[in-house]
Amino acid sequence: MRTVNHKISLFVQAHGMALLVLAALFLARLLAMYSLGVQYTLWSDDTSYLRSGIYFAQHGVLTMHEEYPSAQIMPGMTWLIALFSLLFGEGRGLWMALKLLWSAMGTLTGWYLYRCVGLFAPKWCGVAAMFCLFRADFLWMDNLILTETPFLLALTAMVYYTFRMGRFQDWHSFIGCLAAYLAGLLLKANIALYPLFALAYLLCTQYDRKLLMKQCGIVAAAVLVFLIPWTARNYRQFHAFIPLTYGAGNPTLQGTYQGRGYPADEELDYETNVEQPARQRYAAYYQEDGTVQPRYQRYVSLGKDAIKAAYRQKVWWDRDWTAFLYSYLIAKPWQTMNELFYWQRVLDVPGDRMALVQRMDLYFCALALAASVILKKKRLPMLFLAGTYLANVYIYSMTFAFGRYNASLMGLRFLMVGIGLSLVVQLARRGVESVEQFERDER
DSSP states (O other): OHHHHHHHHHHHHHHHHHHHHHHHHHHHHHHHHHHHOTTOOOSSHHHHHHHHHHHHHHHSOOBSSSSSBOOSSOSHHHHHHHHHHHHHOSSHHHHHHHHHHHHHHHHHHHHHHHHHHHTTSOHHHHHHHHGGGGSHHHHHHTTSOSSHHHHHHHHHHHHHHHHHHHHHOOHHHHHHHHHHHHHHHTTOGGGGGHHHHHHHHHHHTTOOHHHHHHHHHHHHHHHHHHHHHHHHHHHHHHSSOOSSOSTTHHHHHHHTTSSSSOOOGGGSOHIIIIIHHHHHHTGGGBOTTSOBOGGGHHHHHHHHHHHHHHHHHHHHHHHOHHHHHHIIIIIHHHHHHHOOOOOSOBTTBOHHHHHHHHHHHHHHHHHHHHHHHHHTSSHHHHHHHHHHHHHHHHHHHTTOOOHHHHHTTHHHHHHHHHHHHHHHHHHHHHHHHHHHHHHHHHO
16 A cells, blocks of 8 residues: 555656646536536537437437447447436536546546657657647537537547557557547547558568568458448448448538639539439449438438539539649648637637637747757657658548548647757757857957
8 A cells, every 4th residue: 555655656746747737627618518508518519429429329320410220430439428418317417527537538638748759859848739629619629418528638648659669669658649539530530540550660670570561461350340240231231341430422512612723513413423323322222213322311411422422523623623732732721720710709709819819829830840950859750750640630631621520630749848948948048049159259
């Protein structure tokens, strides 16, 4: 018992400031919950997730937006909410439990930010990174039952354990990274490619090749353990090969109305190029009266959106390929990185102030990356963070540029801020020393 108390005492001494900030982060989220109300909702995807979880708890069927089987989303949110529904019912108690869980997950993200930055910079930089989570938009987001909060936690954790793997090459870090990756994959399909980025990083750290091959095999096996039954379930339900989700059609279509030079609806022949191909492709889902069977209506609708998006993109490219490339390679990614996910004031913080903070955060990340290159320090972790962030921004931007998508990636930017603080301070000191040396030489 004395040994345990001693270990706790040492832990508190080592991380006391971070623990105080964690407590403040959780309290801030509770204040936001009190301000917004326990049952505050957007009456959008958050409500659909809640209904999906309750319906799964009652009937064992994964749904989204309707009471028919769905593969529009990954199953993680539904399973988690279903578990809490079984424990806390379907009313206010469920709302309270979920809001407290989301507040706890948002707070725990701060701990992983602190620990991750601490691998490369002084502790004060890790504490500074935690302060990013006091932003009003994140207090608001952590009071919405959406995938962004748990996914941000999973992504920050998997990056932390990836960095630990590169430094210690141990199984403990690998297991943590794998668990975080699988949790993230159960929430958002876009993270599926993350192991490729982690693999590139680890190879650059001179990671033990034999150990890495074993761990890659375990990752592949773990993913297949989930994907095979999930894909089989989707095939039984929709008679189609759906290894992850079929939900990308609608955001991809919405994305064809962003940027510059996209075609107007009235200029296009949707009957010939969308409706007719859709009826042919999804003929098996139609009834004799020409309507889609009710249980497949959303699946066919999203599939039709994908066909329409592809048609619009082809016309767009043929008419002005330069505008098309500008939109997808510059305009939409830039919008994704800068757009704020903050639809209602929290604690009376205005949106324009948070938009300014968002832009300053991005500029500081660019400065921090430049500092790492100039100083030739921490280049590998900074390039990994920047590359992983930009790759995911582009994955999202190929569909729909939306601040909500970017919010789930902001942990990568906060890590760049934390590590970058140390680098920028060093660069500033070097600049001051150079000026002083120049003045001495002039004398």
